[in-house]
Amino acid sequence: MLDDVIFWTLGVLAVAAGGMVFRFDSMARATYSLLLSLLCVGGLAILLGLDYLGVVIVLMMTIEMAIMAVFMVMFMMNPAGLMPMSMLHNKRGGAALCAGVFVLLVVGIVLAPWPERAGRADGDPTMALGQSLMGPHMLTMMTLGFALFTTIVATVVLSTRRGRYDRLGDDLRARHADDPVRGGIGR
Amino acid sequence: MTLELFLVVAVALFSVGLFGALTQQSIVMLMMGLELMLGGIILAAAALWHYVAPASTDGQVLIVLAVTVMAVEMAIGFAIVTALFRAREVDMTDEAAELKG
């Protein structure tokens, strides 16, 4: 009973907040509406018995959206939404397509012969997840690790303005980096 | 609380996200749509894990994967927007259509 109440509250809130993301004029509100939606997803994951993953989703999304807000405010004109404006293209086509996708998928969900529940959850799903990531799913984990590392490198390369030639001279021989602001460890 | 209900919520999130990703002009708003779609996928994976195959950990691994994809998408997306903006003062999809630098 309590679970049902939680499910309906979180589910409705997730979808409503998700919809409001594209209706708010204020970029800060849009971002935090998305955060609310994703926090509800994390809550639903906890409701399904995935304590660890649910809390990780809450943790990650909070940090991610806090950063996202900065970019939203930085790159959008009218970040506070003080003037009503629309930044959509092909609204009608997009809406029709999404409604179509939604109806199609819901029909599929209703009609599909879902299999019976096979087996029971491990007593500690977190431990089971860790064991499988470090065992049979090791390859997944390693791929993720490489992907994340590549992301770090690529992100820095893409977004930095001053490379090492700017800092250390054309032949990289300068003893002290030529930084506009002195660094925190005395350089 | 049934599998179908969870999946319907997940599909609703996915569709709303798809709407945003298709119609938004700003790259950053487009990425918010992608985030919502991935949120729907996470929810679907969690529901399928719980109601169909709780004994195996595949559903959980899928969620780990989706969460990582979210992080990578955000980081790379922002880096590209930053680079684009620095080079051409562009932050709209329509103006970033041609990829020459």
Place this chain on the structure above:
Amino acid sequence: MADTAPLWGVVLMPFALVAAAVAAAGLDAAVTAASRRGPAAALRDLPAPLGEALRLLGQQRRRTDVADIVLGRVGIGLVPVAAVLAAAVLPWGFRAVTDPVAGIVWFNAMEALAWAAIWLAGWGPNSALSLIGGYRFLAQGLAYELPHMFALTTAALGAESLRVGDVVAAQQGLWFVVWMPAAFLVYLLSALAMAFWGPFGHPVGRDAAGGAVVEYSGADRLLLLGGRWLLLVVTASFSVPLFLGGGQGPLLPPWAWTLLKTAAVLVLLIGGRRLVPVLRMDRYMEFVWMVLVPLTLLQALFAAVVVLDR
């Protein structure tokens, strides 16, 4: 070993937290008074935070032009709420309000809410200085979070569990601080940083006229600044179950040991604050990446080897 507290514990916890925060703020006021006007003034200033709170409660709320009131209030309210939610997994002796499987991650997630909270509080009033404060806290968050997470991971690694109760139980005999000193020190640093207090008070710094809190008065200001003390107390006391053996100790009952150790950590932080100037985050960021991240990684490696060898 770790039980969950009875229902009255749930009701009592926020009040105990507020009492501890008032005591800590009182100590800080007393130390400040003593350093400025001699030891005689210390006793007189001990209840100063209570007086300040009452004064703020009677104050009128300041309004700014075209403020985003909803988001601002969400941000303000989130600070104390995040502190109380984080305190739910904090063991009092050996009992916490709740001891979930992923307690350490829960704690981390709740303190990450502070990121959103401070930025929202800074965004709300539509004022440049308060927004600068909000941005400063995000920069601070990016700087402190990584070594902080490694420090938490190290403690969880030593106990081979994310449950706070297990971490306490694993320290029977030898406290983690003995073989994880680097993680403990980094944790203390980030505890200050996430409560944006002391050397990490840049987001509410005087150079930005008060940063994120500049436009708030009355009850809003009380919630924000009081919530900051709550955060400081919670994060400082969480170092006790993580590194200082929780309620373990001879003779005294567990709750008394928890109290003593928490008080010791708080006294250390409040006393040590005066030795360090306010840090600028761009500089601290470099220090973090060049020194703290490698240090905590080595510490985690050391802990992992010890655990494997056990």
